[in-house]
Amino acid sequence: MAHLMMHAQVLKHFHKLPKKVQKKVPELIEKFQINPWDTAIGLHGLKESMLDHKVRGADLPDGYRAIVIAPEQGDTFLLVHIDSHDRAYAWAKNKRFEVHSSTGAFQIFDVQETTEALQDAVIPTPTVDDYPLQNLANDYLFHAGVPHLLIPAVRQVKSDQELEVLSEYLPPECYEVLVGLVAGLSLDEALAQALGTDVEDEQPVTIVGPGDFSQLTQRPNRDLVVVEGEETLKAMLEGGSLEEWRIFLHPQQRKIVEWQTNGSMSITGAAGTGKTVALMHRAVYLAKHLNNPKERILLTTFTTNLSVTIKSYLRRLDPIAAEHIEVTNLNQLARTICSRSGWKGRIASPEELNDLWDEVWADPSIVNLPMSKAELQKEFELVIDANGVDSEEGYLTTVRTGRPRMGRKERREAWPIFQAFRRLLLKQNLLTFEGAIHQARFAVEQGNFPPFRHVLADEVQDFSLEALKLIAALSQVNQGFSDPLCVAGDGHQRIYRGKVPLNLAGIYVKGRSRQLKVNYRTSEQIRLFAQSILEGTVIDDLDLGQTTIVGDRSVFTGPKPEIVQCADEKEEAKRIASWAKELIQDGFASYEICLTPYKPAIRTALEAEGIPTFELKPREEDPGPEEPGVRLGTMKRIKGLEFRAIAMGCSNESDAMNNFAKAELLERCERYVAATRARERLLVCILLPLP
Ligand SMILES: Nc1ncnc2c1ncn2[C@@H]1O[C@H](COP(=O)(O)OP(=O)(O)OP(=O)(O)O)[C@@H](O)[C@H]1O
Numbered sequence: 001m002a003h004l005m006m007h008a009q010v011l012k013h014f015h016k017l018p019k020k021v022q023k024k025v026p027e028l029i030e031k032f033q034i035n036p037w038d039t040a041i042g043l044h045g046l047k048e049s050m051l052d053h054k055v056r057g058a059d060l061p062d063g064y065r066a067i068v069i070a071p072e073q074g075d076t077f078l079l080v081h082i083d084s085h086d087r088a089y090a091w092a093k094n095k096r097f098e099v100h101s102s103t104g105a106f107q108i109f110d111v112q113e114t115t116e117a118l119q120d121a122v123i124p125t126p127t128v129d130d131y132p133l134q135n136l137a138n139d140y141l142f143h144a145g146v147p148h149l150l151i152p153a154v155r156q157v158k159s160d161q162e163l164e165v166l167s168e169y170l171p172p173e174c175y176e177v178l179v180g181l182v183a184g185l186s187l188d189e190a191l192a193q194a195l196g197t198d199v200e201d202e203q204p205v206t207i208v209g210p211g212d213f214s215q216l217t218q219r220p221n222r223d224l225v226v227v228e229g230e231e232t233l234k235a236m237l238e239g240g241s242l243e244e245w246r247i248f249l250h251p252q253q254r255k256i257v258e259w260q261t262n263g264s265m266s267i268t269g270a271a272g273t274g275k276t277v278a279l280m281h282r283a284v285y286l287a288k289h290l291n292n293p294k295e296r297i298l299l300t301t302f303t304t305n306l307s308v309t310i311k312s313y314l315r316r317l318d319p320i321a322a323e324h325i326e327v328t329n330l331n332q333l334a335r336t337i338c339s340r341s342g343w344k345g346r347i348a349s350p351e352e353l354n355d356l357w358d359e360v361w362a363d364p365s366i367v368n369l370p371m372s373k374a375e376l377q378k379e380f381e382l383v384i385d386a387n388g389v390d391s392e393e394g395y396l397t398t399v400r401t402g403r404p405r406m407g408r409k410e411r412r413e414a415w416p417i418f419q420a421f422r423r424l425l426l427k428q429n430l431l432t433f434e435g436a437i438h439q440a441r442f443a444v445e446q447g448n449f450p451p452f453r454h455v456l457a458d459e460v461q462d463f464s465l466e467a468l469k470l471i472a473a474l475s476q477v478n479q480g481f482s483d484p485l486c487v488a489g490d491g492h493q494r495i496y497r498g499k500v501p502l503n504l505a506g507i508y509v510k511g512r513s514r515q516l517k518v519n520y521r522t523s524e525q526i527r528l529f530a531q532s533i534l535e536g537t538v539i540d541d542l543d544l545g546q547t548t549i550v551g552d553r554s555v556f557t558g559p560k561p562e563i564v565q566c567a568d569e570k571e572e573a574k575r576i577a578s579w580a581k582e583l584i585q586d587g588f589a590s591y592e593i594c595l596t597p598y599k600p601a602i603r604t605a606l607e608a609e610g611i612p613t614f615e616l617k618p619r620e621e622d623p624g625p626e627e628p629g630v631r632l633g634t635m636k637r638i639k640g641l642e643f644r645a646i647a648m649g650c651s652n653e654s655d656a657m658n659n660f661a662k663a664e665l666l667e668r669c670e671r672y673v674a675a676t677r678a679r680e681r682l683l684v685c686i687l688l689p690l691p
Pocket of ligand 1: 244245248249250253269270271272273274275276277278490493519520521640642676
């Protein structure tokens with residue numbers, strides 16, 4: 001059967017086409033499947049007027065034309081553009097539509113346009129004359145995926161800015177490989193990143209020429225999709241427009257989705273690189289391949305926000321598969337397991353915990369405090385509770401990463417205090433959040449709660465050791481099942497605790513780990529700024545190694561983040577309010593703007609300008625377009641969300657933004673998280689330096 005593959009750009013602009021034209025497209029697809037040469041399709045050659053002789057036109061109503069690329073080998077046709085007659089043909093006239101015979105990627109490019117873009121770019125001449133691309137041999141560049149005809153243009157590139165100019169003109173995977181090479185990756189590494197292939201398992205490309213489309217439906221492809229008929233098209237364009245993440249995955253994401261593993265696997269990547277998207281697609285893929293429909297899949301997250309978003313996205317992705325996937329956040333998961341396995345208590349509220357600590361401190365037998373009360377409470381939360389430490393001996397040997405030094409003597413002194421606190425919890429049938437996770441793990445390990453066939457967990461950088469052990473138990477990681485556990489996370493975004501290597505919890509991902517490097521959320525300018533907040537720090541890969549952002553990039557560019565100095569909170573509130581007002585005048589909806597952290601002064605300043613506000617409260621969903629109002633929320637609250645514009649206020653001398661070098665890593669990571677929630681615009685207020 002012949003196929004018609006559609007290009008992402010056609011789907012992206014589909015909603016702008018006249019209704020009559022939109023209606024005809026499914027008919028066109030169906031006719032193609034039956035007989036692509038059917039005269040009723042009206043496919044006609046345009047040899048004389050087109051540079052690429054494979055270009056065909058197909059008539060659509062109201063004088064519109066579809067640009068279809070006919071194969072020289074195979075029976076896969078490509079619908080690459082739809083527009084009014086003159087515009088459609090002008091678009092296609094000088095373009096080439098080819099499969100690259102080294103990488104197998106389908107590429108659209110215009111040699112003249114690319115060369116001219118480079119010549120016209122006003123970029124200062126670099127002082128150093130040995131930019132990496134200039135020294136590469138033609139053959140090397142070809143293996144990197146550069147079409148033969150574009151090699152001369154690529155060899156002209158003398159700086160990062162010039163390479164960036166080409167980002168709009170080079171085929172995307174080819175541009176990505178070049179960025180990787182310039183950043184210092186080897187050719188194999190850069191190709192593996194861009195194409196989602198491994199050198200070991202790579203299928204050799206065996207195409208016979210640029211018009212051989214016979215393998216396009218089988219190879220990972222970031223811009224083309226097979227559309228099988230009206231229903232598929234409708235499903236893709238649910239709500240009238242395309243949500244690209246549902247259909248077009250980066251080849252690395254595709255690899256993650258379909259990767260069959262005999263043990264746990266991990267997905268890493270900086271903020272916005274599509275980890276959650278890959279994880280959701282993988283959950284759906286696994287749900288579709290369950291052997292027994294009674295088997296269950298768990299997808300869990302650290303924050304409540306994210307689990308709410310994932311739940312609704314999974315239903316959009318595949319409502320039938322979503323029925324097999326239980327989505328819940330860690331807190332809820334622990335509660336459910338505890339209560340289903342017979343526990344009758346409650347998780348203590350923060351106020352109740354404070355009351356219990358007060359009771360401990362009031363106990364006259366507690367006299368020797370090896371550190372301050374506040375530090376001891378923190379020690380309990382971050383070390384004792386999070387690691388499930390249940391004996392003094394265990395405590396003496398626990399690794400306390402990121403905590404103040406404590407010798408054996410101090411630990412022995414502290415232990416009775418923690419025991420006293422635990423006794424009070426028990427007396428009232430209360431558990432801490434970590435305590436509930438600990439109980440839940442026991443319930444699973446003792447067979448009081450059934451494990452899942454597959455477990456997927458997001459935001460694992462913030463999981464405690466106990467939480468990691470819980471998901472390991474729930475997925476039976478060491479029982480020899482295929483694809484037991486897939487975890488996703490990012491060490492740059494760890495904001496709740498020190499790192500806990502997966503390995504410590506018996507989750508072994510060596511050789512089964514993938515890093516995503518293409519940022520789909522934030523502009524390149526915002527990505528670079530956010531990255532600068534963490535400059536000089538060492539970020540882990542969730543396990544025992546370090547992560548690197550070499551070769552990372554965003555898929556789009558935008559205005560530079562604005563950094564403004566404000567003398568005090570009053571000035572800060574004024575600056576933020578006038579910035580938000582300007583954005584709204586420029587067409588931003590109020591709910592697309594978020595200000596963090598929440599400060600009453602900022603709210604008052606906005607309201608004085610007549611701008612509605614909406615506070616994002618803990619555990620409550622962001623209602624989106626239904627509820628106008630500039631969003632106000634803490635940096636922790638906005639994790640897992642994204643906005644077109646973010647303003648970060650920080651008119652406080654000790655704020656991390658005022659002095660990165662002095663700030664704690666967790667605080668810097670929190671600022672990184674806040675900055676990377678912004679898609680297009682970022683305003684950062686810092687304190688005016690003291691005289
Ligand atoms: N293949 C894709 N095509 C288009 N958009 C994508 C794709 N993958 C992800 N995105 C978009 O990029 C944004 C970030 O994706 P996602 O939330 O999955 O990233 P993440 O790595 O989990 O981010 P973070 O760690 O910052 O929460 C989302 O708006 C998502 O829709």
